[in-house]
Amino acid sequence: ILNVEQSPQSLHVQEGDSTNFTCSFPSSNFYALHWYRWETAKSPEALFVMTLNGDEKKKGRISATLNTKEGYSYLYIKGSQPEDSATYLCALTQGGSEKLVFGKGTKLTVNP
Amino acid sequence: DGGITQSPKYLFRKEGQNVTLSCEQNLNHDAMYWYRQDPGQGLRLIYYSQIVNDFQKGDIAEGYSVSREKKESFPLTVTSAQKNPTAFYLCASRMTGDTGGDGYTFGSGTRLTVV
Numbered sequence: 474i475l476n477v478e479q480s481p482q483s484l485h486v487q488e489g490d491s492t493n494f495t496c497s498f499p500s501s502n503f504y505a506l507h508w509y510r511w512e513t514a515k516s517p518e519a520l521f522v523m524t525l526n527g528d529e530k531k532k533g534r535i536s537a538t539l540n541t542k543e544g545y546s547y548l549y550i551k552g553s554q555p556e557d558s559a560t561y562l563c564a565l566t567q568g569g570s571e572k573l574v575f576g577k578g579t580k581l582t583v584n585p
Numbered sequence: 586d587g588g589i590t591q592s593p594k595y596l597f598r599k600e601g602q603n604v605t606l607s608c609e610q611n612l613n614h615d616a617m618y619w620y621r622q623d624p625g626q627g628l629r630l631i632y633y634s635q636i637v638n639d640f641q642k643g644d645i646a647e648g649y650s651v652s653r654e655k656k657e658s659f660p661l662t663v664t665s666a667q668k669n670p671t672a673f674y675l676c677a678s679r680m681t682g683d684t685g686g687d688g689y690t691f692g693s694g695t696r697l698t699v700v
Contacts, residue, residue: 474644477627507688516589517675519688562628571616571635572643573689575627 475499477565479576486553487584493549494579496563500544507573508537508548509562517562520548553583587612591676591692598663598670598699606661606695608676614690615681617659621645622673622694631674634659635681663697671699 478497486492498506505524511517521530526541534551550557560578589610598604608617616635620628630643634653648667653659659678663670673696677689 509688509691514693516691516693517689519690522688564628571633571641572630573618574630575620577625577627 475565475567475572475574477563477574477576479561479563479579481579482577483580483582485582485584488554490553490583491549491551492553492581493547494561494581496546496548496576498544498546498563498565499567500541502567502569503541503544504566504568504570506539506541506546507562507564507566508546509564510559511562511578512559520561548579550581553581555583555585557581558583589676589678589690589692591674591695593695594693596695596697598697600699601665603662603664604670604697606663606674606676606697608659608661608692609657610659610676610678610690611657612678612690613656613680614678615656616679617653618677618689619643619649619651619659619661620675620677622675628675631661670697672697 480495507522508520509517521537523539528539530537536549539546560580562578564573564575592607618633619631629645631649632651634640650662675694676692679689
């Protein structure tokens with residue numbers, strides 16, 4: 474069974490703090506790594522899809538990096554704001570598979 | 586606006602009854618997916634369909650059935666054979682042939698409770 478691990482499980486930070494969390498996955502047969510933000514009572518929203526080793530993507534204050542050789546991705550949030558509070562999901566597809574396999578998520582709470 | 590509509594938002598079912606969850610998209614996406622969320626677990630894939638009139642089992646298909654008669658619609662039936670049906674169900678879609686590009690688009694989910 475394909476296993477995608479996210480850490481930490483939850484995180485509380487103060488407004489203005491920068492933070493990061495990790496997604497670990499099997500490096501064999503890698504195809505694509507997805508990051509989603511899931512706010513309470515809303516639909517998960519795609520942040521990034523990364524396919525190449527060394528990829529770095531940025532959207533406003535949020536950025537992500539990818540290391541397919543060692544099987545991890547980092548998500549960074551610079552200067553966290555209360556509206557960044559959400560669960561951040563990481564998901565993986567392997568070559569030849571249509572399945573997107575999710576980690577359990579990191580729940581971020583940003584206190585004003 | 587284009588998107589995915591899931592209905593109803595909340596659903597109650599008596600034990601032993603089948604129930605169908607609706608998922609409709611107007612994004613012209615080829616592929617559609619059903620996921621289930623339980624407390625403390627990641628989203629788990631129930632069924633997926635890459636094209637009309639074709640679908641495949643995901644990781645936890647037992648006790649569920651689907652159909653894909655139209656590109657826009659991918660209803661999920663939770664049958665009485667599903668032993669623990671109480672959960673949150675999410676539908677998603679994407680264009681096939683897309684390496685992932687913009688990622689999947691998700692609906693807002695249906696919370697099913699068996700009473």
